[in-house]
């Protein structure tokens with residue numbers, strides 16, 4: 001088998017080399033053509049036809065060349081990657097009615113002969129590649145463009161190829177051999193999340209390849225591959241919808257910028273461009289900065305951790321508060337307008353007609369856009385009578401005049417009115433800082449009163465850490481995006497006093513379009529670490545883990561804080577063979593103290609704060625909430641005795657489940 005496989009690898013690599021040369025030549029030729037087109041333009045543009053046809057043709061031709069150049073570059077990147085490892089799997093599939101099986105090699109990209117029939121290598125996202133992930137040997141089928149193809153898998157192989165050399169070829173019965181998975185998982189981690197194409201599991205594959213459901217909600221235990229799956233799903237969707245979906249049209253709502261940096265490698269590794277990544281708090285900050293400086297969720301969380309959160313803060317994110325706001329908004333339809341006769345030069349409209357327009361004809365238009373709509377109607381009428389268009393300046397004056405019928409058009413003033421009328425006078429916003437508890441209510445009010453520009457550019461939204469978004473935030477997201485969504489998270493990792501189960505309210509917001517999946521298998525940590533994590537949560541767990549073993553988690557007891565830091569420094573020095581080591585604390589203040597103490601002991605570490613943008617290899621010190629979504633070869637948790645309240649216990653669970661191979665906790669005995 002080895003000789004046969006080595007021969008095939010050689011053939012494939014030769015083809016890749018040839019393709020690389022070809023594409024290199026095409027890139028050069030195309031660049032030269034573009035240069036001459038450019039020269040031609042500058043030499044002749046003064047003589048182009050007066051209607052601009054030649055100019056237009058020239059521009060279009062140049063644009064086509066540029067797109068082509070982009071495609072060639074992408075191909076070059078793909079071939080270069082293929083020189084290292086052109087494929088990782090093979091399935092031999094005998095179609096029903098055929099005598100001989102077809103052989104399919106699966107890799108990170110397609111490799112075809114230009115006019116040949118089959119391909120040397122099929123992209124992992126191609127329809128036929130589903131066979132590799134979904135089936136063991138035996139009866140199987142896949143969805144091809146021409147319909148469902150039935151048959152039998154007669155052989156499956158997995159390969160490890162490095163630097164163009166075959167390390168091993170493994171005949172396997174099962175869908176993905178467990179040994180290869182275990183070997184992949186036992187490697188050291190990195191400061192960037194990696195692609196998992198070679199070992200995608202069946203349940204993960206069903207999420208990646210799902211195109212039927214508009215709103216996909218994935219609840220998955222820690223380390224179940226939610227983030228990986230979401231990003232592979234995007235790569236899959238980009239591959240199959242090249243014409244209608246571009247990377248720039250996909251938005252990931254991530255918990256913080258560090259996480260954004262952490263996930264930035266996968267898509268380029270899969271041959272796709274990176275997607276837009278944003279935190280909802282950043283978005284809210286930008287939308288509200290004309291009213292004051294909006295706090296973010298970490299400001300609120302630190303208050304909770306220091307025991308000084310207001311009781312109302314949580315209530316203000318819930319359905320009951322949204323109902324209060326909705327009621328207030330309904331009242332404002334009457335209280336925020338003073339309708340009278342409208343007169344501007346020759347335009348006249350009596351009060352009763354404006355009232356009728358406002359409360360009947362245009363009642364579906366958001367309240368603060370409605371008078372403008374009426375003005376446009378009146379302007380249209382006037383233009384028809386006069387038989388000419390109204391000047392822009394005049395038009396503006398009509399709009400300004402009619403808008404004076406509103407008592408106020410300022411959302412902040414309206415929100416303050418709401419606070420005052422609902423008996424919350426002491427919570428009025430002054431315009432300096434907007435407390436976190438009021439950020440989203442204010443945004444909700446703003447978006448309920450004015451038509452918001454639909455983010456038409458965004459065609460798919462991924463929401464990671466779904467449990468950390470409130471009912472109110474989902475209502476706002478629903479107003480902002482009406483595109484398909486992939487929403488994922490883990491209720492056990494909620495950053496709140498109670499676990500949040502978004503499925504309690506998402507069906508009410510998104511209706512029947514939701515498809516819910518529960519992922520129960522965890523891949524990140526060793527069994528020993530996962531068992532330790534499970535003990536922290538008092539509920540019956542159905543979590544399964546990959547059978548991978550390592551050091552038992554170790555709890556060390558210190559008599560003084562100095563001794564605890566000494567132990568920590570000692571363990572960090574011992575762990576210097578790890579690529580990433582995380583010292584995870586409860587609060588930012590504690591992270592700063594630990595970091596300073598380590599610095600004094602000569603340990604170089606990165607201190608991460610909520611404003612950090614990068615996650616590097618080496619030692620990182622941070623509060624638990626910034627470690628969400630990340631992972632480290634080794635995790636160290638100082639002051640473990642402090643994690644007592646339900647929120648703190650969830651924080652401990654988050655910290656513990658960040659560890660891939662090694663976990664140490666430190667208890668300070670008082």
Ligand SMILES: Nc1ncnc2c1ncn2[C@@H]1O[C@H](COP(=O)(O)OP(=O)(O)OP(=O)(O)O)[C@@H](O)[C@H]1O
Nearest residue numbers: 196199200201222223224225226227228523524629
């Ligand atoms: N099929 C797989 N093959 C190899 N590695 C995998 C697979 N699935 C997940 N992993 C690995 O498991 C780890 C956890 O994955 P990921 O971060 O996507 O999980 P998660 O569910 O988002 O985790 P959490 O909620 O705890 O942040 C990563 O190192 C990822 O590469």
